[in-house]
Amino acid sequence: MADRRWFVNASPLILLGKVEQIELLRAMAGQIAVPGAVIQEVSAKPDGARTIQILGALEPAIIVDDEVPPANILSWDLGAGETQVISYAVAHAADRVVIDDLAARRCAKAMGLAIIGTLGIIGRAKVAGLIDCAGPVIQRLRETGLYASDEIVQRLLREVGEVGESLEISRDC
Known part of the structure; x- marks a missing residue:
């Protein structure tokens, strides 16, 4: 990897x-x-x-x-x-x-x-099993100054399996 x-x-x-x-x-x-x-x-x-x-x-x-x-x-x-x-x-x-x-x-x-970018690192980390959930990390990143549109965040969360097509957040995270 x-x-x-x-x-x-x-x-x-x-x-x-x-x-x-x-x-x-x-x-x-x-x-x-x-x-x-x-x-x-x-x-x-x-x-x-x-x-x-x-x-x-x-x-x-x-x-x-x-x-x-x-x-x-x-x-x-x-x-x-x-x-x-x-x-x-x-x-x-x-x-x-x-x-x-x-x-x-x-x-x-x-x-x-x-x-x-920072979001890509978080996505890769989730896929590789380095972090359990990307969503909470992304939320903390946004709270500390990362600008990322909701659309980009939702797309990443969907790609790593934390958000379904209905945009419902996975209960695993």
């Missing part, structure tokens, strides 16, 4: 840290790479130091130096973290980038990168 190398942006780290699910990254990726710009962004958050500490404890996690972004990525005018994640992933053949920002996801797709 584990892809070899994932390059992770700030929002998934922050959100997964807030809901105490950051270890899912370790369970799914052979190696986690985080650019310095992302570390700076996470560190600036009120609970960022705790997230960085947890990240440091994840054995395959490495902090990588920032890249000089190529013009084709700079032209997307993304944030520093997103720019670095995508630049590093392109330069170092990432198996996947972990990004939530829609514009950054579009850029990553244009660069030919495989993408997963």
Whole structure:
């Protein structure tokens, strides 16, 4: 199940840290790479130091130096973290980038990168048996700042078997 190398942006780290699910990254990726710009962004958050500490404890996690972004990525005018994640992933053949920002996801797709976001991690974790239920984790993520439309959440919950076609939530969760 584990892809070899994932390059992770700030929002998934922050959100997964807030809901105490950051270890899912370790369970799914052979190696986690985080650019310095992302570390700076996470560190600036009120609970960022705790997230960085947890990240440091994840054995395959490495902090990588920032890249000089190529013009084709700079032209997307993304944030520093997103720019670095995508630049590093392109330069170092990432198996996947972990990004939530829609514009950054579009850029990553244009660069030919495989993408997963925070919700995708939760969905994969449920399917792999790493968490019992995705719904409660997604609810906590939304309460701590994840924006995801009801439609996207319902689709994911349906895909992992927690919501039927009638949108009734499974009693197992």
